[in-house]
Amino acid sequence: MAKGKILVIGASGQIGVELTMALREKYGNNNVIASDLREENELLKGSGPYVSLDVMNKEMLHVQVIRQNITQIYLLAAILSATGEKNPNLAWHLNMQGLLNVLDIAREEKLEKVYWPSSIAVFGPTSPKKDCPQQTIIEPTTVYGISKYAGEFWCNYYFHRYGVDVRSLRYPGLISYKSAPGGGTTDYAVEIFYEALEHKKYNCFLREDTYLPMMYMPDAIKATIELMEAPKEKITVRTSYNLSSMSFSPTEIGAEIKKHIPEFELSCTPDYRQAIADSWPQSIDDSVARADWGWQHEYDLARMTEDMLKNLQR
Numbered sequence: 001m002a003k004g005k006i007l008v009i010g011a012s013g014q015i016g017v018e019l020t021m022a023l024r025e026k027y028g029n030n031n032v033i034a035s036d037l038r039e040e041n042e043l044l045k046g047s048g049p050y051v052s053l054d055v056m057n058k059e060m061l062h063v064q065v066i067r068q069n070i071t072q073i074y075l076l077a078a079i080l081s082a083t084g085e086k087n088p089n090l091a092w093h094l095n096m097q098g099l100l101n102v103l104d105i106a107r108e109e110k111l112e113k114v115y116w117p118s119s120i121a122v123f124g125p126t127s128p129k130k131d132c133p134q135q136t137i138i139e140p141t142t143v144y145g146i147s148k149y150a151g152e153f154w155c156n157y158y159f160h161r162y163g164v165d166v167r168s169l170r171y172p173g174l175i176s177y178k179s180a181p182g183g184g185t186t187d188y189a190v191e192i193f194y195e196a197l198e199h200k201k202y203n204c205f206l207r208e209d210t211y212l213p214m215m216y217m218p219d220a221i222k223a224t225i226e227l228m229e230a231p232k233e234k235i236t237v238r239t240s241y242n243l244s245s246m247s248f249s250p251t252e253i254g255a256e257i258k259k260h261i262p263e264f265e266l267s268c269t270p271d272y273r274q275a276i277a278d279s280w281p282q283s284i285d286d287s288v289a290r291a292d293w294g295w296q297h298e299y300d301l302a303r304m305t306e307d308m309l310k311n312l313q314r
Contacts, residue, residue: 004071004112005031007064009055009102012036015117015171015220016076017043017179022221023074024048033068036077043178055098062105072228074115075102081121081144082273083183088143095147099154107162114166115228118152118240120213121145121185122170125279132281134242134288141279152239159238167227168240172213172284174220175304177311185276186212189253192266193308196257201265208251208268211282215245216299216307223295230293237288244284245297246304256305 006027011020011034023032024047034044035053044050053064055077064070077098084091099116106114123132124139140146148170158164173186181187188204189212195202206212223243227235248256254266289295299307 003069005033005069006072006074007033007035007068007070008074008076009035009053009098010076010078011044011050012038012041013076014174014176014179014182015217017041018176018217018221019074019076019224020044021047022225026225033070035064041179055101056094058101058105061101062108065105065109065111070109071112072114073102073106073111074224075099076117078117078147079144080182080184081119081142081276082185082187084144084147085142085272085276091143092147095144096150099151103154103158103164103166106164106166107158112165113228114155114164115224116151116155116166116168117224118148118168118170119144120170120172120280120284122149122152122240123279123281127281129282131283131285132242133285134237142276148240155240156238165232166238167235169220169223169227169243169289170240170284171220172215172244174215174217175308176217177308178217185273185280186214188250189214192250192253192257193312196261196264197309197312200261200263201267202254204250204266204268205271205273206250206268206277207270207274208254208266209249210274210277211247211249212277212280213244213247213282213284215243215297216304219245219297219299222298223289226295227289227293234293236292241289241292242284242286243289243295244286245299246301247283248301252301253305256301257309260305260309
């Protein structure tokens with residue numbers, strides 16, 4: 001990783017902030033260029049180069065890739081599940097066209113690698129609910145899920161047709177204390193910590209027995225970098241890898257928080273996001289990722305809860 005530089009698109013988002021910081025720590029501050037349409041996130045300020053960039057403007061993106069000597073792109077800009085349902089056309093257009101722009105530039109400039117995240121949102125009501133396998137029935141019901149599944153096939157196509165080394169993970173719900181969630185169905189698992197500390201109570205927008213696959217952000221960042229560093233011949237999945245670490249319900253995470261904040265109270269008032277959650281698997285089988293490139297998670301529910309509360313209390 002000496003000669004070229006890494007471009008992170010969507011660096012001010014929930015994953016982008018922490019991934020940019022981790023990449024800078026690993027490869028050097030000046031070798032990782034952060035970009036977003038939004039203002040630079042406070043946590044990134046002063047830690048390395050930042051450019052204002054719209055992934056939908058292909059010409060400007062192309063110019064930056066050449067000018068900055070970019071050899072790897074991490075494309076994180078996307079409209080998430082719950083937000084996407086409010087404006088399906090925009091979500092489809094941004095999620096799809098942004099990816100195609102990056103893949104096309106990667107092909108033309110012969111970039112080393114591209115990273116693009118998929119999501120458990122690709123799964124639908126007909127997918128197995130428990131230990132959902134890598135290869136299974138996939139019939140997504142949200143525009144976010146549809147765009148992610150289509151994107152997986154574009155990644156696969158560009159790899160087989162043009163040799164673009166594009167890699168992908170199907171993220172579960174991600175939980176972090178450093179950056180705010182971005183309008184996803186699993187966001188309750190972040191909000192609940194803030195509310196527990198501030199108000200000692202939380203009203204969840206999902207039913208109390210709704211199990212969903214979740215992951216603590218340090219594990220997601222670790223998985224992303226490990227996947228990108230894995231030797232090319234180890235990557236057997238060119239759509240997107242299942243990724244998992246834990247599954248829990250609002251009741252379970254509430255009980256875990258109660259161990260640290262005894263007066264905490266959880267209530268549940270399901271809204272439109274319940275239907276989205278019900279369409280997804282309750283747990284994910286990621287044995288292919290574990291076998292191919294040695295993926296192992298570090299955080300379970302108890303360890304994550306302790307770490308979240310400790311860091312938020314600061």
